[in-house]
Amino acid sequence: MRDRHNDILDLSRRDLMAYAGAAALTAGTALGSATPASAQAKTRFVFANESDYDTVDPHAAFDVGRVAIRLNIYDGLMRWQKNPAVLEPWVAESHTISPDGLVYTFKMRKGVKFHDGTEVKAQDVVYSLERILAVGKGAASLFKSMVAPGAAKAIDDYTVEFKLAKPSAIFLSIVPEIHIVNSALVKKNEKGGDHAEAWLSKNSAGSGAYKITQFDPAIGFVAERWPSHFKGWGPKWIDEIEFRAVKDTNTRVLGLIRGDFNGIGGYLQTDQLNRIKANPATQVLEAESMRVMMAQINTTRAPFNDVHVRRGINYAFDYDGFNKEILGGLVERNPTPLPNTIWGVPKDVKGYSFDIEKAKAEFAQAKVKLDKPIELAYLTGFQQSEQAAQLLQNGLTKAGVQSKVVGYPWPTIVERFKDPATTPDVSIYWISTYYADPHNWVGEMFSSSTAGTFKNASHYKNPKVDELLEKALRSTVQAERAKLYEEVTRIVVDEAAGLWIYNTKWYGPYSSKLKGIVFCPIGSAQEMRTAYYES
Numbered sequence: 001m002r003d004r005h006n007d008i009l010d011l012s013r014r015d016l017m018a019y020a021g022a023a024a025l026t027a028g029t030a031l032g033s034a035t036p037a038s039a040q041a042k043t044r045f046v047f048a049n050e051s052d053y054d055t056v057d058p059h060a061a062f063d064v065g066r067v068a069i070r071l072n073i074y075d076g077l078m079r080w081q082k083n084p085a086v087l088e089p090w091v092a093e094s095h096t097i098s099p100d101g102l103v104y105t106f107k108m109r110k111g112v113k114f115h116d117g118t119e120v121k122a123q124d125v126v127y128s129l130e131r132i133l134a135v136g137k138g139a140a141s142l143f144k145s146m147v148a149p150g151a152a153k154a155i156d157d158y159t160v161e162f163k164l165a166k167p168s169a170i171f172l173s174i175v176p177e178i179h180i181v182n183s184a185l186v187k188k189n190e191k192g193g194d195h196a197e198a199w200l201s202k203n204s205a206g207s208g209a210y211k212i213t214q215f216d217p218a219i220g221f222v223a224e225r226w227p228s229h230f231k232g233w234g235p236k237w238i239d240e241i242e243f244r245a246v247k248d249t250n251t252r253v254l255g256l257i258r259g260d261f262n263g264i265g266g267y268l269q270t271d272q273l274n275r276i277k278a279n280p281a282t283q284v285l286e287a288e289s290m291r292v293m294m295a296q297i298n299t300t301r302a303p304f305n306d307v308h309v310r311r312g313i314n315y316a317f318d319y320d321g322f323n324k325e326i327l328g329g330l331v332e333r334n335p336t337p338l339p340n341t342i343w344g345v346p347k348d349v350k351g352y353s354f355d356i357e358k359a360k361a362e363f364a365q366a367k368v369k370l371d372k373p374i375e376l377a378y379l380t381g382f383q384q385s386e387q388a389a390q391l392l393q394n395g396l397t398k399a400g401v402q403s404k405v406v407g408y409p410w411p412t413i414v415e416r417f418k419d420p421a422t423t424p425d426v427s428i429y430w431i432s433t434y435y436a437d438p439h440n441w442v443g444e445m446f447s448s449s450t451a452g453t454f455k456n457a458s459h460y461k462n463p464k465v466d467e468l469l470e471k472a473l474r475s476t477v478q479a480e481r482a483k484l485y486e487e488v489t490r491i492v493v494d495e496a497a498g499l500w501i502y503n504t505k506w507y508g509p510y511s512s513k514l515k516g517i518v519f520c521p522i523g524s525a526q527e528m529r530t531a532y533y534e535s
Helices: 013-026 064-073 122-135 171-177 183-188 249-258 270-278 307-315 319-326 356-365 383-398 410-417 442-446 463-474 478-494
Strands: 044-049 078-081 086-089 092-097 103-108 152-156 159-163 210-216 220-225 240-245 282-297 331-333 374-379 403-408 426-431 498-511
Touching: 044 064, 044 249, 064 210, 064 220, 064 240, 078 171, 086 092, 086 171, 103 122, 103 171, 122 152, 122 159, 122 183, 249 270, 249 498, 270 282, 270 498, 282 307, 282 383, 307 356, 319 331, 319 383, 319 498, 356 383, 374 383, 374 410, 383 403, 383 426, 403 410, 410 426, 442 463, 442 478, 463 478
Parallel strands: 044 240, 374 403, 374 426
Antiparallel strands: 078 086, 092 103, 103 159, 152 159, 210 220, 220 240, 282 426, 282 498, 331 498
């Protein structure tokens, strides 16, 4: 496995361009360095992330890598807050649910303003959901099974109603993903019925705490504080935020220590976290989380449509070697698709262990030959993803199976997931908390309705599993739902529909002067409204 621990000074060409590009973004302003130089200067926060910011359209992306756009630039009717996560009213003041569970009605706050000064109204909420369904990206895979076009209605300017096609236990949980756009502004920029996709990919039309001022898909975005945000502001705040793509892990760590960045993406090794903790200019915040690292196995084509091949892959991964040695015990073994900490986990399922002899035996039972190298895809910029791919490659080699390790940027691999023919054989990444319910993981990862999304990149389809998941969504009794998710979990683990590695705490590397960061498992602390610098 390649040792990159001492490559701190090895900046990639792309990251050097990102440094230069970011300088160009902020040239000619009063911004200066990342940390404020004086009490009178504008306060700035610069975050170096592993993911690209290829679009700022809140309806085009549904991943944690680009969640800063959705949380800071846009608002929704509801929002997940705090840790443990609590679903709180946001633009909505209250809601009611009909006795049959089919009609959800929200009363909205008056006086909430978009960045152009116009008021947020029910018609904007209706348009936003219609646009999500029409564009078919981002969270559309969640909503399309629950609501049809025309299912949302503005009763009046401040009341919006949703009629579901069938009762759903998770609808309220995903309402925060209806990020409200300024319908008049978006419609004004539509071209040829494109729902303004081209325009909204580069511009903002929100009401959030920050307003985008600059955007470059090769670098990231800059946004300034929106003083009129309906939630108000505390005595201290950050005037301007910048979220920037910097792929190389060591570049991000060095940049944080030098003060070029005020926060960086996590997924770091123990030695890097310890180095940040030991530096007086930096800190590492910690919180309980529900983020599962796993590998999706493309089950649609040979040889991976053979359960013995998938089981063999599971036995070829050194779980303890990765979790305890490479990551220094910062994480906990997670043998199923569900985080160990959520209800619905079958406690009797122990999962797979690292056993080369069992891997060989499973491969020997396969009805198809493994006559070409297995593609092990990792996310570029995410060192843990690459290391896990290399460790799996090492185990497969010991089991007599050839493989190749290939890196993809996140937006690229998500696009490839849409088609089984372009989806990699094995893809190693994370499923984060988008809403606090077992369906967030095992439901969306193995429902045939989500095949082709980044949550179901295995393109897994099993009628029995679909039936159980449908029952779980229709039920309103948690004990009943828990039993159904337990049964689904037993099935997919037995069928080795994926490979599950760990669940972990969240570790957030920041400048030691930064205060007010509030972690929520949904959003990974990237909502900046409460953050400020200690003088």
